[in-house]
Amino acid sequence: MAIVKVPYYKGTMKINIPDKNFVGVLKSKAQEYRTALSEEEIVEKALKNPIGSLSLEKLVKGKKNMVIITSDHTRPVPSKITLPIILKHIRSANPDIKIKILIATGFHRPTSHEEMIEKFGAEIVDKEVIICHRAAEKSKLVNLGFLPSGGELWLNKEAIEAELLIAEGFIEPHFFAGFSGGRKSVLPGIAGEETIKANHCSEFIASPKARTGIIENNPIHEDMMYAAEKAKLAFILNVVLGKDKNIINAFAGHSKLAHEAGCKFVKEISNVKGNDSDIVVTTNGGYPLDQNIYQAVKGMTAAEKCSSKDGVIIMIASCSDGHGGESFYKTMSNSKSPEVLLEKLMKVSRNDTAPDQWEIQILARILTKHEVIIVTDMCNPQIITDMHMKHANTFQEAIDIAFKIKGNDAKITLIEDGVSSIVS
Incomplete structure (x- = not known):
């Protein structure tokens, strides 16, 4: 037995x-992947070696305000580790910048106060400005035209009006977007109801390219990439998690290039x-x-x-x-x-x-x-x-x-x- x-x-x-x-x-292999670095050291290493981008410190210089997109209660992003480090890097370069943390709920219900404390820790919840995205509230959204597929592009107004938009998240195989992370922080993360529905239409879901581990020619991914570009997503920190939801790798930098590097790593360790x-x-x-x-x-x-x-x-x-x-x-x-x-x-x-x-x-x-x-x-x-x-x-x-x-x-x-x- x-x-x-x-x-x-x-x-x-x-x-x-x-x-x-x-x-x-x-x-x-993600289940058994081991590294000599601590979780904090992995994150620090990624932030100090951004892929295809200026450092986070340089990006925040001279900015008056910014928005950090983060994942909601349904995602195991270890924000208790990642967010304090991100905030430290930002404020070391620009102590006076006004920061809003935007929870990318997509179509999910809002994250509760208790769930925020569990996810971010009491200190961040008490001290930082945290907003839950609400896809159905048109007054909180702004229209940016149309997706390549034809659907209307509605995104969170707070994110679009910020001087700088960055995101944290994690990369894992995704059953129709190919991989999570990167552009998904924007679409569906902070997108309007109409936009999410158009991107997740039956035609795209039925596509043989809209499957786990596939990005190339994936129509859902292509719409998501366009939305991230229109939102001017300037920088990402995406982690990869192991068996115990611990951080085993991290990728920071340009929203497309850093994400692609992370997807390549995940594909190598996740194929069975x-x-x-x-x-x-x-x-x-x-x-x-x-x-x-x-x-x-x-x-x-x-x-x-x-x-x-x-x-x-x-x-x-x-x-x-x-x-x-x-x-x-x-x-x-x-x-x-x-x-x-x-x-x-x-x-x-x-x-x-x-x-x-x-x-x-x-x-x-x-x-x-x-x-x-x-x-x-x-x-x-x-x-x-x-x-x-x-x-x-x-x-x-x-x-x-x-x-x-x-x-x-x-x-x-x-x-x-x-x-x-x-x-x-």
Whole structure:
């Protein structure tokens, strides 16, 4: 019996897989990557060696105000480490500059005060000006024309009116933008509702180029790059995280060049060779990305890549925050079947994209080909079953269900962290 500990919420879950069924574990090198430098030293090194850009200190010279875009509560960016260092570098060169920290919520709900303290630390929350972006509030946005794809470009007014705009974030494989980080701080991070929906339209989501680890000719990425350029995103600090959400590398500098360097590094350590298995077990890497079903779709896409036709995907995710989006939940639960829903979504035009349609489309795509079982003891099972998936309180219960579907001789592959893996 193979006994493995996998990420689950803020800890781990021990799972047992019978030896006769177990094909093996797919694990990115990020899980085992080690460096002699501390997390702070990694960040300092990146900031002192900017890629394709002047240093942060030189960029802030003579500026009266600036905005720092940061990630929200759904992203594991270690801002308690990165933000104090960024602020130190800025104020060492320009003590009087007025700084606003803009939380890039995209289409997510606003980050709560408690979540801000957990993410940034009490000192930053008490002393700094922090704003939550709200995609649906037109009065807080400014129109900058049109995206290359034709959608209207609306971005946060505070960011656009700042003398200097920079962003912090992290780079990991992303299931339709190729990679997170860089330009994603702007679109969808601080973009308006119409802009996000146009960028995440059904046509683009269906593109074979809009997949994990792909940037070249990815239509979603191309729109995002244009938005970042129009926003005049001048500088980024993007970190790469290891198994325990610790910083293992960092890239700073020009928003395009530094991001590309980071993506190259992530691709090198995240590529894993897939296989066709009857049952694929995966996770969303634990908290915060496993806190709802909406986010858990990301880990499912890694399993989708190496699951045989009509295979079973077992997703281990706490979903402690429930479904993660009312429209996401209602659209899935009110649909007759994933097949009918997917066919309907593919007929929706770019400018008629509905909130969360992209996540619905990807989940529906997966469910048309695979049975999905979510393992959690922290979520109402009714939510899961309403959304055309199965629920299991324990991993053993999930395996028993999967064996009933695929047979006792079914081959099983484990993807330890579906979010950090690029399955080829």
